[in-house]
Amino acid sequence: MEHNPKLTSSEVAALWSAYMQNSMSYCIVQHFAKVNEDNSMTDIIQTALTNCNFVIGEVKRIFEKEKHAVPIGFTQEDVNLKVGRIYSDLFTLRYIKHMAAAGTAASATFLAVLARKDVRSVFSKTSEMFMKLFNEACDILLEKGVLVRSPIIPPMDKAEYLQSESFLSGLIGQHRPLTVVEMANISINCETNSIGRTYLGGFSQTANLPEVRKYMERGMEIAAKHETVFRDIFDKEGIPFPTTWDSTISKSSDAAFSDKLMMFQVTSLTAINIAAYGASISTSLRKDLGGHYTRLMAEIIDYATDGIKLMIKNKWLEQPPQNTDREALRKRATF
Known part of the structure; x- marks a missing residue:
């Protein structure tokens, strides 16, 4: 017999969270695409939109197949593409880099709690897509000379063990x-x-x-x-x-x-x-x-x-999927 397991709570959580984040990011990047004036960023903005759309579509497909309610998330009602820019094109690039890093990290974290092959496949692909997007954003920032780097220190002379607990000090x-x-x-x-x-x-x-x-x-x-x-x-x-x-x-x-x-x-x-x-x-x-x-x-x-x-x-916070309220069902059954 073919084994067709139901979605676990962890898998529902991962899919639901991914849908919320990517439907939001899709709206934001749509605005960035509309106001963008830097031709060197056209492709990466489109890639960001493609990545978000992929996640949205895959989550919707799995939820509908399993008869889970598809999240409301964010739609065209949440973005106005007729208004002018709020942020610079450089900030758009920073946002895409940050979004891609967060997407990669979230996908890797979710993978640790996933069992079903199709769900693992979605998040494996998502991790790969967002990691590639992150690297592309870094490359463009480097080309523009605006990639923010951590401080540089002199090379370490030799590796050694700690000799004193004073290494932990710092309050006084x-x-x-x-x-x-x-x-x-x-x-x-x-x-x-x-x-x-x-x-x-x-x-x-x-x-x-x-x-x-x-x-x-x-x-x-x-x-x-x-x-x-x-x-x-x-x-x-x-x-x-x-x-x-x-x-x-x-x-x-x-x-x-x-x-x-x-x-x-x-x-x-x-x-x-x-x-x-x-x-x-x-x-x-x-x-x-x-x-x-x-x-x-x-x-x-x-x-x-x-x-x-x-x-x-303001009724803006969408409720995540949750377990059945057994107590409420018992109370209802008594009437």
Whole structure:
């Protein structure tokens, strides 16, 4: 007999999450394609659209086959292709690089919990597509001379073991230099906050509801504060801080995206930030860095929680698939 297993909860979660993220990104990249003026970016923008459309189509196909409800996600109602640009073409390239990196990482993470061959095939293909897109974005950024690099350090003379627990110090008094892992974490977190701050700047001037605008402005302040914390760490180490990030935002107040989409994008970015700070804590052995990350993470979690509440209030937060409420069924059966 042919073995035809049902989707597991992990597989439904992976497919559902991929649909939500890619339907959102498809809308955003559509706007970027409409306003793009850089011919060297035409192909990569089209590739980004193709990748997102592939994921959307595959998830829809599997869900319909298994009689699972297809997510609402984001549609043409969430993007207005008639308005002018909000961000520069360079920011478009930065977004595609960031989106491709997130897509590659998410696909790899999901693969670890997938069993069905067809679902594994989708995420294997997705990982391959987004990794290729990431490399193409990096190549174009390199050609333009605007790829942001991590700081450079002198070559290590020799490999050796730690000799003292003072390697962990950093709360009081003198502390050792940053390791390359710690520097990499700080660089990544700086870039994530930079992208978020730019996004929030455009969203804050184009959102329709005053409460959404206020939420975006608050996010800008938090992102700027976090960048300052990381900048100060590098300054004290005498490490040059990257200065080529483009945060150009037009004067347009016309909304290219729905408030629902903008809020979802921000919650996605905050989730990435929280995960990145958690990973940074686990690989940063200097105690002062752990203190910074713990404090900053708590601030982002508080901000993200308020964002979820705002989305629920406005009926913008789509409910993920969940297990059957057995208690509710039992209560219903008693009547």
